[in-house]
Amino acid sequence: MSSTDGKRSVEILAELDRLRDRTRTRTHNGAWLPALAVAVLLLASTALYRTPFAQSRTTVVHHPYWAGLPDEQRHPVLSYVFWFVGVPLLVAATGTWYGWRARRLGLRVSWPLFAGTGLGVLLLLAVVAAVPRTEIQPGTLVDQQPGWWHGMLTPLLSIAVAVLALAWAERSPALAAAGAWIALLTAWLCGSPRLGELAPWATDILGWQSGSLGGQLALRPGHYLVLMALPLVVFAAVRAARSRRRPDA
Template identity: 45%
Template sequence: MNQLKARGRRLAHGGAWLPALVLAAVPLASIALYRHPFSSAINGGTVQYPFWAGLPDRQRSSVLSYAFWLVAVPLAFVFVARWYRYRENRAGVRVNWRMPVVAGGTGLLALLLLFAAPTGTPGFTFDWWQGLLTPLMSVALAAVALGVAERSLGIAAAGLWMGGLAWQFCATGFVGGLLGWQDWVLSGGSGPGLGGQLGFGLDRPAPAVVVMALPLVLVGAYRAVRLRGQGT
């Protein structure tokens, strides 16, 4: 009976790898929206919020950024829904796949509300509201809901990681921006802890997005390899 239950769980939740990778692919593809994705943040120009490219850095075209998120995000959710319907028909198992899709739809609605959000230029002070003005939040929300539906702590944690970093970088107004307490800890507990900016290339859009999406990629890849090894 235990073996049958374990096999049932593998069948029911064995398809989570593909939605995880699809959700990770969306922010990774958004790297192309930045004017200088591999060079220093902001690059001497001004950046306004909402951050339609995803992070506070100069974008190639605002219209291109709008089009990308308003097309790529719904397509990802449609793909996820179709994938779960396929698994239902093929394996005869059902997962509450509507939860991540509904969560993603809610995120998409929030994405549309960004058009009505106040605009401005990031200052040198922390602003928690400014941290929410990014389309990356819709993907992070869908990933957390996917983890809950699939009973996967790894996927949910990867979604929280993505959303947390997106919020932090946008709230500070810098790619790789540090909060005051983080600056204090990294300084060895000395100094006023006024905040700062990460080095090691993480002050640039492309590496920052990769770090944000990497846990979701690793969890999805791990689940795919594990499923193949189990032969289900």
């Protein structure tokens, strides 16, 4: 093979790599809309709590955590309807979006996995509905609280899994990190006897000098939901900006 042929082969391979990268970018640039939709759903759920951002002197928490987090909600039925209506709307909007992109660009994303996982929230809530409801009064002993696993009976955990499924479909490490972040916050908040409770070792790391009693963050459900949604909002903003710079993407 002559040097000219070798150079030409290198150029062809480089061009194929550019085309492959461009196709990958165009395929996955649409992830911003479903990510933003999930963030909006999380933020909208703040309306399910009686005092989402303000401190409350007395709090009665119903278990299972229909609203998502272990705090006083406006009404269990309202929370139930919110997720049963909100999740199908989220799935429908996602399917419409990806269908439109497939017709426009001729590129498909494995979004049905995200849709199936999202609709799995409904199945989870149906299981939760069969669990007897209890009321948790302030000052209740820890051993009278729902067990750690029962504390995970919350739609937020399924939302986290749905985001992880979207990350897999979109081949996005950033979305995977966002889903893991939601899952970790949910596991911590719903697996603790009190909202925002910190273990003694955590307070020692923070240097609060609280001894063996641990501590508690003075944050409300709305603050935690904003923290959950923030990575998704940032991801959506970055992807949307990149899409605008490349109109064909």
